[in-house]
Amino acid sequence: MMSSYPFVRAHQRIHKRLLLHFWRATLVLVGSAVSLSGRATYASSGALCQGQSDIGQLRRNDSLASHWLGNNRAVVETTRCPGTDRWDVVAESYGATPLIARLAKGLVEEVGIRPGESVVDLGTGTGLALLAAAQVPDAGPGVGVDRSLRMLQVAKERAAGIDSRGWVRADAGQLPFGDASFDVAVAASVWQFLGYSTAALAEWRRVLRPGGRLGLSVPGPDSSASLPVDLRAKYFSRLAPSVQDDLAARASAPMPDLVETVTAVGFSQATVTIRSWVDTLASAEDWWAIQWTHAVRFFLQGLDADSLELLKAEALERLECSATGEIVVTTKVLYCTAQR
Numbered sequence: 001m002m003s004s005y006p007f008v009r010a011h012q013r014i015h016k017r018l019l020l021h022f023w024r025a026t027l028v029l030v031g032s033a034v035s036l037s038g039r040a041t042y043a044s045s046g047a048l049c050q051g052q053s054d055i056g057q058l059r060r061n062d063s064l065a066s067h068w069l070g071n072n073r074a075v076v077e078t079t080r081c082p083g084t085d086r087w088d089v090v091a092e093s094y095g096a097t098p099l100i101a102r103l104a105k106g107l108v109e110e111v112g113i114r115p116g117e118s119v120v121d122l123g124t125g126t127g128l129a130l131l132a133a134a135q136v137p138d139a140g141p142g143v144g145v146d147r148s149l150r151m152l153q154v155a156k157e158r159a160a161g162i163d164s165r166g167w168v169r170a171d172a173g174q175l176p177f178g179d180a181s182f183d184v185a186v187a188a189s190v191w192q193f194l195g196y197s198t199a200a201l202a203e204w205r206r207v208l209r210p211g212g213r214l215g216l217s218v219p220g221p222d223s224s225a226s227l228p229v230d231l232r233a234k235y236f237s238r239l240a241p242s243v244q245d246d247l248a249a250r251a252s253a254p255m256p257d258l259v260e261t262v263t264a265v266g267f268s269q270a271t272v273t274i275r276s277w278v279d280t281l282a283s284a285e286d287w288w289a290i291q292w293t294h295a296v297r298f299f300l301q302g303l304d305a306d307s308l309e310l311l312k313a314e315a316l317e318r319l320e321c322s323a324t325g326e327i328v329v330t331t332k333v334l335y336c337t338a339q340r
C-alpha cells in the first residue's frame, strides 16, 4: 500500500529499487557460478553457514533439499578444503575395476537402506555407494561428501539423471550439516585415511538421527588385490623427502577393534562382517594397472623409474598364478554396521 506522505513514498521507491538490484545481482552471481564451472562456490564462512542450515533441514523440507541437493545440480564447496587434493589424480579411474567398485556396493547391502531414507556418503569418491543407495526402490535423498573436487565432479557426471543426489566438498571429519540430519551414514574405504579417528566417528554419529545407522568399511588383512605392505615399506625410503613426509603424515594408524571403537563413541548394536572375493585376472599387467587406479598410486608416482621397475618385478613375482596362467587375487573387506 502506498503512503500519502511524500517522504515515505520516496523511501518506499528507494527500498523497492534496492530490492530489485539485490535480486538481479543475486541471480547474476548464482547464474555465473553454476554456468561457468557447474558448481556453486561459497567464498565466505557466512555463506557456508547458510548452506549448513539448509542442508541440515534435508529431511524436513523438500524444497530446500531440491534447491541445494536435488536434480544433481551443483557441487557445493566449503572453504575448508585446499584447492587441489591428492585424490584428484585417480578420479577418472577410481572404481573402474569391479574389484574395487563392488566394495562400496557391498557396504550399502550390509547397512540395508530402506525406501525414503536419507543417506550421507562420507568420502564418496566417484559416488559408488551413493549411487548404489539410489537404486533402492523409492530411494530417499542423498549427499556425497568428499575433499576432492575432481572426485565429486566425476561422481556428479556418473549420477546424471538421478535426482535428489547432492555433492558437498568438505572434510569428512568436520561436516557442514546440522545434528540429526540423516537416517544413514556410510563411509566406504575412507576411515583408514582419517587415521581411524574417533573424532570423525563422533562427527558421523552427530549427523545421524537417533536410531539412524552407520555403515563403514575398511580393507581386510591379507588382500592380494593391493601392493603388499612390506614392499611399500621397503621402497618408502627411495621417495623424495617431501613425499615421504607427506605420506608419513597421512599413514594409517594400526586398525583398532572396530566394534569396541564404534561402541566407545556411543553407537550401539555394532557388528562386523568380513567378506572376501577371489578373482582371476588375465595377466600380471592387469594387476599392476589396478594399482594406479587407487591410493597406492600416490606412492608409485613418487618413485624414480629404476625403483619402480624393481618394485614391480618383486610385486609381480609374488602374485599367485592359476594352472592356466591367470592371476588369482583375493580381496577382503571388513564391514562394520552400528546404530546411533
Ligand SMILES: C[S@@+](CC[C@H](N)C(=O)[O-])C[C@H]1O[C@@H](n2cnc3c(N)ncnc32)[C@H](O)[C@@H]1O
Residues within 6 Å of the ligand: 085, 087, 095, 103, 104, 122, 123, 124, 125, 126, 127, 128, 129, 145, 146, 147, 148, 151, 170, 171, 172, 173, 187, 188, 189, 190, 193, 194, 294, 295
Ligand atoms: C578409497 S576412496 C573411497 C571412495 C568411495 N567411498 C568408494 O568406496 O568408492 C577414498 C575417498 O575418500 C576421500 N577422502 C579421504 N580423506 C578424506 C577426508 N578427510 N575428507 C573427505 N574425503 C576424504 C578421498 O578423496 C577419496 O575420494
